[in-house]
Amino acid sequence: MRPLLLGVLCCSLVLPVRAFYSAGDDVVELTPSNFNKEVLQSDSLWLIEFYAPWCGHCQSLTADWKKVATALKGIVKVGAVDADQHKSLGSQYGVRGFPTIKIFGANKNKPEDYQGGRGNQAIVDGAMNLLRTLVKDRMSGKYGSSSSNKQSGGGGGGSKQDVVELTDDNFDKMVLEGDTVWLVEFFAPWCGHCKSLEPEWAAAASAVKEQTKGKVRLGAMDATVHQAVSGRYGIRGFPTIKIFRKGEEPEDYQGGRTRGDIIERALDLFSDHAAPPELLEILNKDILTKTCEDSQLCVIGFLPHILDTGAAGRNGYLKVMMQMAEKYKKKTWGWLWIEAGAQMELEASLGIGGFGYPAMAAINARKMKFALLRGSFSETGIHEFLRELSVGRGSTATLGGGTMPKIHTVEPWDGKDGELPEEEDYDLSDVDLDDNMSKTEL
Known part of the structure; x- marks a missing residue:
């Protein structure tokens, strides 16, 4: 859903x-x-x-x-x-x-x-x-009661299988040599606080694995058994949680110990290391539909015709958009652009024409609502525009017709300056201009 x-x-x-x-x-x-x-x-x-x-x-x-x-x-x-x-x-x-x-x-x-x-x-x-x-x-037997389906140790909140068991033998290969970001709990079996953390850690591990597509994982190491790694990192108390990122020194986890706190920190780590979303040119209906339907918000830049800006000018606008995509990469937003005039039905449904180019719209496809950039097409102007939207403010309207407009298939920009269309040459050698003029005058 x-x-x-x-x-x-x-x-x-x-x-x-x-x-x-x-x-x-x-x-x-x-x-x-x-x-x-x-x-x-x-x-x-x-x-x-x-x-x-x-x-x-x-x-x-x-x-x-x-x-x-x-x-x-x-x-x-x-x-x-x-x-x-x-x-x-x-x-x-x-x-x-x-x-x-x-x-x-x-x-x-x-x-x-x-x-x-x-x-x-x-x-x-x-x-x-x-x-x-x-x-x-x-x-029908599809589900029993939730109490019968609860995972051990999780109170229904997650599976221990999603917590990776780490040892002296597998730690370096799994944690230090891979690209995955790790939150590792060092525990002792007799530790009461460790036992209390166990269901929260299991629930968080399941949620983090799913939401980050495995890019952030939660592991656990029995520090009383695997003392080589535990000693390397100076583990003295239990539970101790450390964050490991490839090529960096580990840092101590300073957050809360509920599953919500753990998940929130893990998602922040995921966002910090995630690449910014791709900035796509709207070439057909599928690109617009997929980007907007898969995203909480899709941000669309309408850039001046290539003859008005040349390649350098257009790349300047695209650079601004990519910088903003990087700035807001923690948001689940899609980023698109199109040349002015290439998708007139889309521009009409957003009322773009009256503001000149470059222009920008942010669309919530699930609600068929949109907002227009009223300020400058700059880092400052776009940041202010998106910041207002991200906190639930800003002037919005319903997309014209309540549905996505027709999108035409267009050729991608080749990255070059635009060229004026060649004018057709006319051969006037066989035309008697004086004779034609006299006929016209008659």
């Missing part, structure tokens, strides 16, 4: 922070301290809203969310996470906009995104449909 991301192109009003829900409401307030027990170890179906107190759309949803919780009381659990305060939980589940509603069903490790309407009746109807599906699956 596609992620539901409202906050990127919403929440334009900032109000004083206040608590949305109280003990008297049927909405369960969730935090890193109770999320594991309440949600991950539960057999119940959960609907959970991730919100930010300053988000206008979140404020508008509050009354309906309370009604939903009351209507579903005893049937479906309804919770809420202040993801502005508890960033580790939001990061753990890929929340990048507000409000985001996630469904924690049979497989609590892989919640789905709620895609239905936002009225209380629509949400209740959607929850009942989800509940019927869950019951049907359980009757």
Whole structure:
């Protein structure tokens, strides 16, 4: 299912922070301290809203969310996470906009995104449909209760198999010689804090492996057995967590010990070492569709005609865009460009024509919303434009027609200066100009 991301192109009003829900409401307030027990170890179906107190759309949803919780009381659990305060939980589940509603069903490790309407009746109807599906699956044997499916040591939060067992024999080859970034826990079997960390480490290992496609891994080493490596790095207390990056000295992990904290740090490490997204020229429909549908936001530059700028001018604009793609590489955004006039239907749907070139638009394809760069096409201007969008501000509009416009297949730019079309030569040797002029005058 596609992620539901409202906050990127919403929440334009900032109000004083206040608590949305109280003990008297049927909405369960969730935090890193109770999320594991309440949600991950539960057999119940959960609907959970991730919100930010300053988000206008979140404020508008509050009354309906309370009604939903009351209507579903005893049937479906309804919770809420202040993801502005508890960033580790939001990061753990890929929340990048507000409000985001996630469904924690049979497989609590892989919640789905709620895609239905936002009225209380629509949400209740959607929850009942989800509940019927869950019951049907359980009757067919597809799923047992979540308690029967829990992995050892993880409380339903992850598999020990995703924690790589490291030894004196395999440490150098796996950790030091590869390109993977590693978080390594040095533990002792008798250590109480190590035992407490074990399920959090396992859950984080599963999530990090999946979200980074194996580019960041979590390992564990019994320092009482494998003393050569442990001694090399001066391990004195347990658990000790160190970060290993190829060609660099290891650093001590300084973050929290919940799975959310660990995942958040691992994703930061992944982003720091990830290459910036590719800047693609829109040559056909597939490039635009895939980039925009696979991305939280797609940023499109409309560059002047090559005859207006030459190769040097165009490369200058592309350099600015690539620098901004590098700056915002932690965002799951796509980056595209097109020559002005090559895709007139796209320009018309965005209202580009009235601003001149170069121009820029940011499109949320899932909501069919867009925003236009009003400032300068420069690092400063684009940064300000994207920064406003990333915190849920900025002026937005609905894409013309509510769908992606027709995209024509065009030839890629060859990297060269443009050439004026050759004028056709006319042979006037056989034309009697005087005779033709006299006929015209008659």
